[in-house]
Amino acid sequence: MELILWRHAEAHDGSPDMERELTGKGKKQADKMATFLRARLPEDIRILVSPARRTQQTARALTHDFITEPAIAPDASPQDVLKAANWPHGVGTVLIVGHQPTLGQVAALLLANSKSGFSVKKGAVWWFSEHSSTGDYQTNLRLVIAPDNL
Numbered sequence: 001m002e003l004i005l006w007r008h009a010e011a012h013d014g015s016p017d018m019e020r021e022l023t024g025k026g027k028k029q030a031d032k033m034a035t036f037l038r039a040r041l042p043e044d045i046r047i048l049v050s051p052a053r054r055t056q057q058t059a060r061a062l063t064h065d066f067i068t069e070p071a072i073a074p075d076a077s078p079q080d081v082l083k084a085a086n087w088p089h090g091v092g093t094v095l096i097v098g099h100q101p102t103l104g105q106v107a108a109l110l111l112a113n114s115k116s117g118f119s120v121k122k123g124a125v126w127w128f129s130e131h132s133s134t135g136d137y138q139t140n141l142r143l144v145i146a147p148d149n150l
Contacts, residue, residue, distance in 0.1 A: 002093035009123035011054035029123035029147035030061035049097040078105040088130040123147040
């Protein structure tokens with residue numbers, strides 16, 4: 001199984017939180033990352049997106065073919081995200097478009113079995129793969145990249 005975590009691009013401050021929109025810079029970040037991903041993603045990918053406006057806008061830079069998943073809203077736990085993705089027992093590739101600090105907490109849990117979190121930059125992608133041999137699961141970090149590095 002492959003799991004891709006994509007933090008929403010830069011958004012305006014303000015409230016209500018769920019209605020915050022991408023800034024001009026955020027739209028450019030989303031477009032750059034979408035172009036990068038489009039060339040690398042399998043056709044049968046499942047895309048789960050938080051219901052927040054900024055995540056919806058980020059995902060739409062890539063495609064309109066995604067599922068809005070309330071379980072990965074801004075207040076989600078790392079376990080909520082992993083359950084929504086069916087990690088590690090699912091098949092294929094799942095792309096999660098979500099929020100900090102949750103995505104950083106998911107990354108820390110997968111890589112170090114830690115309750116701490118990593119800093120995931122706005123618009124950045126962390127790509128994991130999970131392999132099972134003899135019943136033991138092994139998580140591999142395949143890629144970490146931010147829009148500024150593209």
